[in-house]
Amino acid sequence: MAKAKKVLKKSNKKAANKKKSVRKFAGKAKAKKTAKKDKLKPKIEEPILLQPLRGMRDILPGEQPYWNQVRRVLSRSVQEYGFQRIDTPVVEYANLFIRSVGEGTDIVDKEMYSFNTKGGDRVALRPEFTASIARAYIQHGMNVLPKPIKLFSTGPVYRYDRPQEGRYREHRQANFDIFGEMDPILDAQLIQLASRVLGNLGIKDVQFQVNSIGCSECRKDYQDLLTSYLESKRQKLCQKCKDRLITNTLRILDCKEDKCMQVASSAPQSVDHLCPECRTHFKNFLEYLDELDLPYLINPRLVRGLNYYTKTVFEIWSEKEGKKHSLGGGGRYDGLIKSLGGEDTPAIGFGLGIDRLIIEMKRVNAKSYKESRPKVFLAQLGDLAKKKSLKLFAELEKNGILVAESFGRGSLKSQLRTADRLGVEITLIIGQKEALDGTIIVKDMISSNQETVTNEKLADIVKKILKSNVIVSKK
RNA sequence: GCGGGUAUAGUUCAAUGGCAGAACACUGGUUUGUGGUACCAGGUACGAGGGUCCGAUUCCCUCUACUCGCCCCA
Numbered sequence: 001m002a003k004a005k006k007v008l009k010k011s012n013k014k015a016a017n018k019k020k021s022v023r024k025f026a027g028k029a030k031a032k033k034t035a036k037k038d039k040l041k042p043k044i045e046e047p048i049l050l051q052p053l054r055g056m057r058d059i060l061p062g063e064q065p066y067w068n069q070v071r072r073v074l075s076r077s078v079q080e081y082g083f084q085r086i087d088t089p090v091v092e093y094a095n096l097f098i099r100s101v102g103e104g105t106d107i108v109d110k111e112m113y114s115f116n117t118k119g120g121d122r123v124a125l126r127p128e129f130t131a132s133i134a135r136a137y138i139q140h141g142m143n144v145l146p147k148p149i150k151l152f153s154t155g156p157v158y159r160y161d162r163p164q165e166g167r168y169r170e171h172r173q174a175n176f177d178i179f180g181e182m183d184p185i186l187d188a189q190l191i192q193l194a195s196r197v198l199g200n201l202g203i204k205d206v207q208f209q210v211n212s213i214g215c216s217e218c219r220k221d222y223q224d225l226l227t228s229y230l231e232s233k234r235q236k237l238c239q240k241c242k243d244r245l246i247t248n249t250l251r252i253l254d255c256k257e258d259k260c261m262q263v264a265s266s267a268p269q270s271v272d273h274l275c276p277e278c279r280t281h282f283k284n285f286l287e288y289l290d291e292l293d294l295p296y297l298i299n300p301r302l303v304r305g306l307n308y309y310t311k312t313v314f315e316i317w318s319e320k321e322g323k324k325h326s327l328g329g330g331g332r333y334d335g336l337i338k339s340l341g342g343e344d345t346p347a348i349g350f351g352l353g354i355d356r357l358i359i360e361m362k363r364v365n366a367k368s369y370k371e372s373r374p375k376v377f378l379a380q381l382g383d384l385a386k387k388k389s390l391k392l393f394a395e396l397e398k399n400g401i402l403v404a405e406s407f408g409r410g411s412l413k414s415q416l417r418t419a420d421r422l423g424v425e426i427t428l429i430i431g432q433k434e435a436l437d438g439t440i441i442v443k444d445m446i447s448s449n450q451e452t453v454t455n456e457k458l459a460d461i462v463k464k465i466l467k468s469n470v471i472v473s474k475k
Numbered sequence: 476g477c478g479g480g481u482a483u484a485g486u487u488c489a490a491u492g493g494c495a496g497a498a499c500a501c502u503g504g505u506u507u508g509u510g511g512u513a514c515c516a517g518g519u520a521c522g523a524g525g526g527u528c529c530g531a532u533u534c535c536c537u538c539u540a541c542u543c544g545c546c547c548c549a
Contacts, residue, residue, distance in 0.1 A: 051540075106547055164543065173549060256546070305548065326549055353549025381508060416510040431508055445510075
């Protein structure tokens, strides 16, 4: 379970050297400080830590079938719902996120990977997608495209959080955004889309929580009301929430401290203080949801951790045996494009945490998708055959026959063993004799029968056997 | 940021105050050019620093990492 810290060993390690370098490493905290003084000169004599950075991980071949499946399901829904893919840089000016996500949010205040470049720019690894996509939308004048504009994006996002199950500092999200339409039917359609994706992945026991936090107008009024209410209960709040009174009042509603929850339970709710427009929007949104037959829950305390949201907000939770994960979330952000300098454009979007989707998929034994593997193995024996095998490999590949091999091995025995473990149906064997004759042995791995054929007929024969095997090997 | 647990081979796990073991995996072999099973052989590990001790992988302390929970989120 627990991974030990591992160090790349030099083949010629002397105990003394090792000790020395390790000691240097042990003084990492100190080393960091000096490194700063040295203008971050890389310490090449430090041992290489054989592990990824904290909260980051490798997704190994064994897990890829799940990722393949997610990619397949996503790309299908992307098409069906009329989204177009966009890819934006992983790094942006930090200001973009600070301005859009907002100061006072956890993401900006403590979870952002930000740093200065050599050129002196203040940049950050994206903590979410929407800001980048909004930026691209404005920059490329997408406002002239026919509305609505639906954009899909996927890739890693970064949050300097404390890792735990299903929470990584580098995790991957799939993100859907729709620009240029304020009709609440789109809010509902996005939720439908989310539900479809989850359903297609086989994920069950999902709960949709929805709320409306109003537009910039009524939200402000509501916030004032909430602030004055909370001010009156100030003494009953936790220290964090006392700070939030100034920085981010809405979030107090979301605090999990008992005393704050008590205060929040009788606090005014945003849905009761919406302006007529927002009220209608929310009401219609819920009516559309009802049409979808989707189990949802109105959570008046759902406020989201990003400041750009307006009106509809929602989160998607898996709930099973006590452990709860947020699988995704999103909402409307009608004011963001304008606030970043674009044309006044309504928009809505949501993100799904793919790493978490996969946790859920594994839990319910959902389908995964393995890429098809070669059913033919090419074994060679002897120098001449070895030389010919490369070309043979390419010829087969040109004929659409995928071939596995183990060219680096000499003995036929070990090659056949490898072939067997790969589970191929046919092994082609070319030895010294065959190489001279221009022939090759075709061995059926299931029946163990083999015959010698000429090179010209090889591709056809292989195809023929594969076809018949496909029928026979319907195990 | 707060609290709990853990750290031994590629992996999953043992044992031990005095040569560190297994299983699986890996590589090769069991007569010369034929796989699955069986048998044999081989390589690889005590996270780091300090303390106690004749001697520490084992006991103690510190650090680091991993992990679980809280916070927050995807």
